Amino acid sequence: MTIVQDVNLLEEIKTYANTQGTNYPIVNSYNEWDPLEEVIVGVVEGATIPDLEVAVKATIPEDQIEYFQKNAGKKFPQEAINAAAKELEEFVNILEGEGITVRRPDKINQARSYGTQEWQSKGGLYQAMPRDLLIVIGDQIIESPLAWRSRYFEIFSFREMLKDYFKKGGKWVAAPKPELPDHFYRPEYVSTGNDDEYAINEFEPTFDAADFIRCGRDIFVQKSNVTNDFGIDWLARQIGDKFRVHKLKFTDSHPMHVDATFMPLAPGHLLLNPERATEIPSLFKSWNIMYSPKSTLPKSHPMYMSSSWVNMNILMLDEKRVVVERQEQPLIDLFKKNGFEPILCDFRNFYSFGGGFHCATVDVRRRGGLQSYV
Numbered sequence: 001m002t003i004v005q006d007v008n009l010l011e012e013i014k015t016y017a018n019t020q021g022t023n024y025p026i027v028n029s030y031n032e033w034d035p036l037e038e039v040i041v042g043v044v045e046g047a048t049i050p051d052l053e054v055a056v057k058a059t060i061p062e063d064q065i066e067y068f069q070k071n072a073g074k075k076f077p078q079e080a081i082n083a084a085a086k087e088l089e090e091f092v093n094i095l096e097g098e099g100i101t102v103r104r105p106d107k108i109n110q111a112r113s114y115g116t117q118e119w120q121s122k123g124g125l126y127q128a129m130p131r132d133l134l135i136v137i138g139d140q141i142i143e144s145p146l147a148w149r150s151r152y153f154e155i156f157s158f159r160e161m162l163k164d165y166f167k168k169g170g171k172w173v174a175a176p177k178p179e180l181p182d183h184f185y186r187p188e189y190v191s192t193g194n195d196d197e198y199a200i201n202e203f204e205p206t207f208d209a210a211d212f213i214r215c216g217r218d219i220f221v222q223k224s225n226v227t228n229d230f231g232i233d234w235l236a237r238q239i240g241d242k243f244r245v246h247k248l249k250f251t252d253s254h255p256m257h258v259d260a261t262f263m264p265l266a267p268g269h270l271l272l273n274p275e276r277a278t279e280i281p282s283l284f285k286s287w288n289i290m291y292s293p294k295s296t297l298p299k300s301h302p303m304y305m306s307s308s309w310v311n312m313n314i315l316m317l318d319e320k321r322v323v324v325e326r327q328e329q330p331l332i333d334l335f336k337k338n339g340f341e342p343i344l345c346d347f348r349n350f351y352s353f354g355g356g357f358h359c360a361t362v363d364v365r366r367r368g369g370l371q372s373y374v
């Protein structure tokens with residue numbers, strides 16, 4: 001893994017005014033670890049099997065391809081949804097118990113077809129993973145231009161809260177709505193895991209917000225089967241020259257979302273996926289590098305959309321407290337050994353839908369300002 005390009009590289013700007021102790025804007029989050037005050041947590045009710053689009057096929061586990069092909073547009077098994085929903089409630093209770101304000105999107109029926117003048121989708125997907133849809137960088141909350149047609153209208157179930165944030169002074173921005181024509185996709189593409197080729201091209205900007213990770217003024221991003229250079233350039237220009245955007249490249253044959261690969265935990269501490277991060281990114285050479293143990297999930301556990309590396313997809317409540325899956329003992333031990341305070345929550349049934357605690361959330365407000373950490 002190496003930084004292949006620095007976007008928006010400007011002269012060094014060290015520390016901005018740290019607003020600690022004063023009032024923050026309603027939308028305020030610069031990194032993954034400042035004390036969390038308000039968070040969006042997804043909902044999984046209504047989760048629907050998406051069409052086997054080119055960029056879906058490029059990212060889901062191969063043993064699910066036939067299932068998606070046969071069942072697109074139908075709901076995922078109700079028992080699986082119910083079990084995941086129960087874990088989300090436990091997660092919300094934990095967050096609220098820690099004094100954090102939790103907002104939830106509207107539950108909408110995704111098992112309904114829709115389309116544009118160019119294409120049709122048998123249904124939507126879910127509202128379970130707000131991390132893909134929205135990114136907060138500083139005082140802006142930004143809607144992503146998603147590359148999956150099955151996620152075209154997903155953001156609508158978050159609009160009530162976005163309107164509310166706007167009314168309370170939040171800066172609300174949406175990236176240009178993509179067209180997603182057939183020629184945007186590359187069905188012929190076969191990944192080697194090490195090339196710079198993906199299932200989408202550069203016709204228009206797209207990204208999933210979960211391909212970005214925030215470390216103060218340094219923002220890290222991977223290109224993937226849903227995030228292209230054009231999308232990265234759009235975001236870099238939108239957030240402006242207070243930030244530097246760095247592209248990272250990992251060894252991953254199904255790249256989509258960097259947060260089960262590369263997870264800065266707190267200043268000086270970086271959690272890496274040992275299979276994908278074969279090198280330490282150069283800016284992190286002086287950091288404490290922690291390699292995530294493999295998930296303890298049994299092979300028989302259904303994983304519809306992702307690998308079991310979602311065990312390292314954790315949420316930091318501050319520089320010490322970390323929400324971890326209850327049964328991931330080796331990872332829990334690693335956190336303790338490195339001075340972190342794990343807070344345990346069942347989440348294996350939620351994993352089945354393709355994400356962990358980081359995926360299931362968007363941190364809208366953390367207590368802290370813009371700083372340099374690397």
Ligand code: DAV
Nearest residue numbers: 257260306307355359
């Ligand atoms: O298998 O590493 C994780 C996806 C998180 N939204 C993976 C994908």
